[in-house]
Amino acid sequence: MAQSAEIKLLAAAALKDAYLELLPQFERAPGHTVAAVWTSTPAVQKRIMAGEAADLVILGNSGTDELIKQRKLVPDSRANFAKMGIGVAIQVGTPEPDISSADAVKKSVLTAKSVAYSAGSSGIYIVSMFQKLGIADQVKLKTAVVKPGEPVGEVVARGDAGIGFQQISELISLKGIKYLGPCRRVSKTSPYIPAEFLLRRRRRTRPRR
Known part of the structure; x- marks a missing residue:
């Protein structure tokens, strides 16, 4: 039987409503729980640069290149999964x-x-x-x-x-x-693309008994 764990998430607040709707479905399936911290993209960047560990990061794509360059995030884990105007x-x-x-x-x-x-x-x-x-x-x-x-x-x-x-x-x-x-009449391109990342240093969690 797979061991359950707590997943720490640092995320931009723009996706919070959708997250809260989907979270119960996720937690029921594998038995994992998610401890989420919601803030702005700049605040997420600062926390990661300061060394805060987490399992998953969701933020706007404007804030990710420098974090990858500084080896704070795993480049291959990058996945654009939503667009928001x-x-x-x-x-x-x-x-x-x-x-x-x-x-x-x-x-x-x-x-x-x-x-x-x-x-x-x-x-x-x-x-x-x-x-x-x-x-x-x-x-x-x-x-x-x-x-x-x-x-x-x-x-x-x-x-x-x-x-x-x-x-x-x-x-x-x-x-x-x-x-x-x-604002699409001013710019036809989607201005905000949240992205999903895994931190380079995973935070170790103890399995539930």
């Missing part, structure tokens, strides 16, 4: 901006009182989007503060930002905001 949201009850085209998004961002986006993979994409739209400098002057690990939707919901951008999965389930749709 970036969405737009506003506070419930506020006028709905136009995001039907690149020019419309540009105008809506410039007229918003403030703009919120994360410091993780979605934020990296959004900054590049603002650069392509030619409004990066203007947006810097009115960027709302988003604390590490804080959902952008919460910043928007309490009125600290007029418009917010983050992974769709982190916006659609939050109360107090209205999800307007994806």
Whole structure:
């Protein structure tokens, strides 16, 4: 009979809802349990670089190349398994901006009182989007503060930002905001590709008796 074990997971929070739905099915099959730590992609990177051990890592592909270069992750274990777009949201009850085209998004961002986006993979994409739209400098002057690990939707919901951008999965389930749709009209490519990795140094676990 196979021995069960606890699997330690470090993961970007964008996949948390899907994970929580699938976890019970996984744990029933082999009898393993999963101890998950959910945070931003930059935070996952820092923890791994600092030497924290885990069995599995899930994060945006923007944060993986350097970790592989530093031999913190097993290169051959790399597997892109999901794609997730970036969405737009506003506070419930506020006028709905136009995001039907690149020019419309540009105008809506410039007229918003403030703009919120994360410091993780979605934020990296959004900054590049603002650069392509030619409004990066203007947006810097009115960027709302988003604390590490804080959902952008919460910043928007309490009125600290007029418009917010983050992974769709982190916006659609939050109360107090209205999800307007994806940013695909600005960029047709999927901006966020979470990837699955195994750490180079596996954390040893004791089998259950």
